[in-house]
Amino acid sequence: MHIADTTFDTKGRAEGWLAQERRLIDLDIWTSPAARAAAEAAAKAEAEMEAPEVVCFGPYAKNVVATRVSRRGKPLSRRTVDSYTYLLRDHINPSFEDTPVADITFEMVRTWYSNVSRRRPHGRKSKVENVNRDVPTTRARAYEVLRMVLNVAVEDGLISQNPCRIKGATAIEPAHDATVLTPAEIDALARAMPAELGASVLLASWCGLRPSETYELRRRNLNADCSILTVAFAATYRNGKTVIDRPKSGSTGEVVIPDHIRPAIRRHLEKHVAEAPDALLFPDPVTGKTMREWVYRRIFKAACAKIGRPDFRPAEQRHTGGTVAAQAGGTLPEVMERLRHKTPQAAMRYQRIAAGRAQTLASNISKFANTEPPA
CATH class of the missing domain: 1.10.443.10 (Intergrase catalytic core)
Incomplete structure (x- = not known):
């Protein structure tokens, strides 16, 4: 006795299932419904195991900063880590934190770059007149960090090409000319x-x-x-x-x-x-x-x-x-x-x-x- 793996809401659908079973018997490829269900479950589990893990940008970027070394092979300085962390937290992660690294496209980077904040947030010790003071270097430095993280993603095989390809994006225009005393x-x-x-x-x-x-x-x-x-x-x-x-x-x-x-x-x-x-x-x-x-x-x-x-x-x-x-x-x-x-x-x-x-x-x-x- 073999039982279907589901019930049918009409007699016609039940008879259709029986007809399909008889066809498999005639073709000499029939196996029991229970055996077919077990085989399908095993194939699905194997496919899920073979599927690449989804790597989101936020945790990946955090790990890149934590493990990155300088050109001399030494850990990044505390000042550099603080700078990268600030740019990721305030300017990059709001747009990319939950986005899979493999899904970041040039169009997404271009849209982000055109909208990323160029102004310093109001700090605890800031004067009122300094609120939202323009800081034009922020966008270029944030772009450098995003490009650096995605370059590592290319090296790790997560993506084939870095989507950060905006010409002149890292050019830093000073907010003002430095003054010099006589x-x-x-x-x-x-x-x-x-x-x-x-x-x-x-x-x-x-x-x-x-x-x-x-x-x-x-x-x-x-x-x-x-x-x-x-x-x-x-x-x-x-x-x-x-x-x-x-x-x-x-x-x-x-x-x-x-x-x-x-x-x-x-x-x-x-x-x-x-x-x-x-x-x-x-x-x-x-x-x-x-x-x-x-x-x-x-x-x-x-x-x-x-x-x-x-x-x-x-x-x-x-x-x-x-x-x-x-x-x-x-x-x-x-x-x-x-x-x-x-x-x-x-x-x-x-x-x-x-x-x-x-x-x-x-x-x-x-x-x-x-x-x-x-x-």
């Missing part, structure tokens, strides 16, 4: 700062230091006559704590301090720095520990207002250092070494600025010609 303005800004922080302006502006690098300078980083400064660490404040790490891009090294500021640095050591080798050059005025960046920024902003340069920001001290090095005649390799750049692209910015002094150079040539004795 030597007189650098001196004025140093005097406008509190006495214990004035030397930070001199070192950052004349030696091309990042603010995070000045926060972690210690007495041992200066040699005996204050002619050489060793940049070894940087201090950043993230997620409620100060983290001491290598400078950005691992750009450690020695910097020769210009002669004209060495006396000021020596006076700073005598008056404001403890004798211990690990004593901070510029400790936080409130805690006495490593400077917190927003504390320094607040003091720095007040000093800039005093000298009539409220547009100048702490990070632009490094830009000033690179510019004066190029204007003083530094070649591209020399500027790269002084600012500890790994690639020539960044140092080229200062060479272009120096090239804008063509009229000054021509005038200096004329002065030189006029002072030469006749042959």
